[in-house]
Amino acid sequence: MYALNQTRVTEFVFLGLSDNWMLEILFFTAFSVTYVLTLLGNILILVTIVFTPRLHTPMYFFLSNLSFIDICHSSVTVPKMLEGLLLEKKTISFDNCIAQLFFLHLFACAEIFLLTIMAYDRYVAICTPLHYPNVMNMRVCVQLVFALWLGGTVHSLVQTFLTTRLPYCGPNIIDSYFCDIPPVIKLACTDTYLTGMLIVSNSGTISLTCFLALIASYMVILVSLRKQSAEGRRKALSTCSAHFMVVALFFGPCIFIYTRPDTSFSIDKVVSVFYTVVTPLLNPLIYTLRNEEVKCAMKQLRRRQVFS
Template sequence: MEGFNQTRVTEFVFLGLTDNCILEMLSLVAFSTTYVLTLFGNLLIVVTIIFTPRLHAPMYFFLSNLSFIDICHSSVTVPKMLEGFLLERKTISFDACIAQLFFLHLFACAEIFLLTIMAYDRYVAICTPLHYSTVMNMQVCVQLVFALWLGGTIHSLVQTFLTTRLPYCGPNIVDSYFCDVPSVIKLACTDTYLTGALIVSNSGTISLICFLALVTSYTVILVSLWKQSAEGRRKALSTCTAHFTVVTLFFGPCIFLYTRPDTSFSIDKVVAVFYTVITPLLNPLIYTLRNEEVKSSMKQLRQCQCSVIEKKH
């Protein structure tokens, strides 16, 4: 045991996205801007929903939770990535790496479950509108959100356990800009085939099953829309299109990355950037640009703030 402790890896070194100095500076500016906009956009949605009584409905309750998760999800990886653009040697301690891995999977899994719940919410609202207020009351919504966080925590604990149970005695070079299970277990000093299979059965299966459930829900919704009026069909299609766009943007990279942990491609880093950096920014844009109620609520909130400031002066 003593010999194991002496050779145990204490830190990991990231290769980052690129080793070109010019590209690193350009990436620093681009991703810094993206991160700030992500924080501002999602925080604006959360504040707008909290301070607008007419938005205190299940759909917007879930949307505010989605924005909160996106803030947390991007904050797990982006700050460390931005720091790496400024450093020649990009390192992270073993404990910090495991913590990053844990929270990455916690927020990613929570978002997967939340998007599935949001699809169910739209299914109930469109296919059984007379029972909607009974089926999706706020008590049920709170219970569903609690369940998704519990499920995300259990999933993340499993992923963390599978990673930390392996011995790490070198090498310590991670071909990425953040710690994730597939990239870290490759560095273990033992055969990781079984662990890789367990990852597929956990992360990959969750992503794939939830995505298939979502596709089924939206297919049923589209079929039922033909029975509704033109105006009702237009409004429902607008909402469902926004939801399904977010689902595709998030689930696509997750399924691509986590259903094949033993195989890596050169495009993996680009895909990872998309779902850890770009998607959290696109979510508020997609939902606000396609939702007139949210946009009007933001305008009213801004007008109220301006009126308060004028009165103070």
Template sequence: MDTLNQTTVTEFVFLGLTDNWVLEKLFFMSFSITYLLTLLGNILIIVTILLTPRLHTPMYFFLSNLSFIDICHSSVTVPKMLEGLLLERKTISFNNCIAQLFFLHLFACAEIFLLTIMAYDRYVAICTPLHYPSVMTVRVCVQLVFALWLGGTVHSLVQTFLTIRLPYCGPNIIDSYFCDVPPVIKLACTDTYLTGMLIVSNSGTISLTCFSALVASYAVILVSLRKQSAEGRRKALSTCSAHLILVALFFGPCIFIYTRPDTSFSIDKMVSVFYTVVTPLLNPLIYTLRNEEVKSAMKQLRQRQVFFIKSYT
């Protein structure tokens, strides 16, 4: 607790993405549109699944949770980034910075665990289809979702504790557009090598372990597809390929950022933008463009809405 008493920094200053005024305005317009589409796309998926009884299955239950996490994940960083693009001096209070850091890791870790659970769900559905109804029951699905939120919370608390236990007495300039553990601990008024290694070990272990489990699951699935019919292989490959694209888009940046020591690369900001801004938008696009059931359900909901409107006009 003594180190906490040494903290005199009350706010942090972001350097942002660029100091070019024209680029800032272009980024503001493009990222505003991206964020709006992210919200609309993921909300549309959640509403479609909720209002379509035939989509009340474990796979779509997990997909709706993925959309919810994507909404939360992007909302942690994007609104503050958009505000900063309009301001000459981009600041955030110490407490808000810690809160942003906590929720960033909470939702990112929850998404990692959820993608792993979705891989397990596909493994059971494709490799042991006869046992699927008894294995992936409603109770089991709810328990898995509860477990992923619990795991995400524990991970985030560890990251946050390792960050706030350090003293911060200046400087207070963060070379980023949001608060994350690596750039924040660089500003601590003490040696952070051990803390940095603990943080990398924690995040890296989760990312690499879940990624390895995902690769193993899909390797087994691909081998088992040889026994499936042509139609079964087509449907399974369509679903699994969409999931694999999401895994690559999300795990790639996470592994790049959180599994190396405390270093700084110029490409870090670009990678961070991709996984905090772009990936949450790509998730609904991938699942709606590649999933016939979701597209069909959305079409039916649209037709029902049109019929509802006509009946009252």
């Protein structure tokens, strides 16, 4: 708290994605469309699951939570990025920067935990189908979702504390389009080696450990599929491949960025755009285009609205 009170920096300035105004207009158009599609796609999945009784199962309960998290995750960074693309000077107050950092890590960590839970759900459904109704009942699912939000909150509070305890007395230029721990702590007026190591042990370890757990669960599932019927294998592979695509698209950038906070590469901005802007859009596309049950539910919901 003492370090925070001594902060002389009152705002940060983003360098953004480019200093070419033509590119900025192009980025603004593309990312505006992407953001709107992200909101519409994830809201559509939420509405479809809520108003379709046969989708009130653990798998779709987790999927609806994923859509909610994707809406929140993209909304933390994209609106501010779009605003910056229209302004010559891209600034954010110190308090708003810390708030953005907090919610970014809250929703990112919640998604990491949720994807891990979803992999466990598929493992139980495929490998021990007879025990599935008892192991993954709705009470357990609600408890797991509560636990992931609690874990995400604790993680984000720790990351925020590590950042705000450092003194910031200038410079205030962030080589990014949003506030995240690696670029922000580089501006601290003190040695940040220990803080960087704590970040690796927190964000990096969570990302890498959950990713390895996911890989292990999918390997077990693939081995167990040999005992399934041809139809069972097809359905299981379709579901698991969709899950694994989402896992790879989200975990790859997280591991790339948060396992080396003291090192920066020119490709970091591209990677950040991918997991804050693109991935939240791809999730609903992957889960709807590859899921016949969801597509049928959407068609029935549309017919019901038309004829009512």
